[in-house]
Amino acid sequence: MERRNNPKWNQALQGLSHEEAEAVHSLMRARSYSPPRAVIFSQGEPSDTLVVVRNGRVRLFITSPEGEEFTLSMLNGGSILGLAAAVLQRPRILSAEAAGQVDVSILSATDFSACLERFPRFSHNITRLLALLAVENIERSAPLVLDSASQRLGRILVALATRTPNGKQAVHDLTHDDLGKMIGASRTWVSLTLADFERRGLVTRQPGCIAILDPEGLMR
Known part of the structure; x- marks a missing residue:
């Protein structure tokens, strides 16, 4: 995975040695989504993977019990999908679909948990990244309310x-x-x-x- 195109993922790996970062990358598998509107994951599914978007754009949306969709965000390359759900080990609260060609790297929830335990710096970075994502979400959404x-x-x-x-x-x-x-x-x-x-x-x-x-x- 090319790090320069993945700013959020770079933060997750900040401070890790080259060997440690490569150990994390060796557990990840590449996947591409080419059909328009290809589903990456669906609301309610088990959070069994962490998804790092390398290239392309992804639509995040939520579906009401009546079947109505509400788009929450469009994310570009460098985004991390399913981070909070993977940490909490809860079902996915959102759905994600490709808006055109999308290339991702996938880390299983089991391997993600193992990396958190094996590399204290990685665990520290993930904690800071979760806080950063929460703040960014508030800054993005708060002005829209008014x-x-x-x-x-x-x-x-x-x-x-x-x-x-x-x-x-x-x-x-x-x-x-x-x-x-x-x-x-x-x-x-x-x-x-x-x-x-x-x-x-x-x-x-x-x-x-x-x-x-x-x-x-x-x-x-």
Whole structure:
């Protein structure tokens, strides 16, 4: 696994010797998800693996008892999936699916627990990483509680944007339905609001791409 592309996983391995890090990596297996919307894991399943995203984007969502889906986040390469559930040894509370081609490295929950016991520094790093992820989740979600729906959409677009080769920021391969599920709005409302953003010079739209022209304006 290439470490430079996995910032969160790098934090988990920080301070480990080369031999210790390689011992952890030797227990991991590579897997790719290529079909659109391929399921990585499902809500309610046993938390028997820890998943490190190497490349691609993953949608995390929760399904209500009535079958309605609510998208919580879109994660890029470098993210760790199922960390809290693996530590607590509880069933998965979310589902994860690939948004396009996704490459991951998988560590079984049994091997993960063994590494925590074998390498004290690794255990320390995981504790700090869990705290960091909790803080990031609060910082990401807290402003959305007080924002209007259009402000929530703007914040989500800025948070999901990645830098393109020409140095601009853009959101790729997200449908209006995906965005609507992230803020609790209809697909039609998202379409109308994006059109308004474009009229105001905040974004430009092309098939499969929303280019961010004014990040600060989107969050106001």
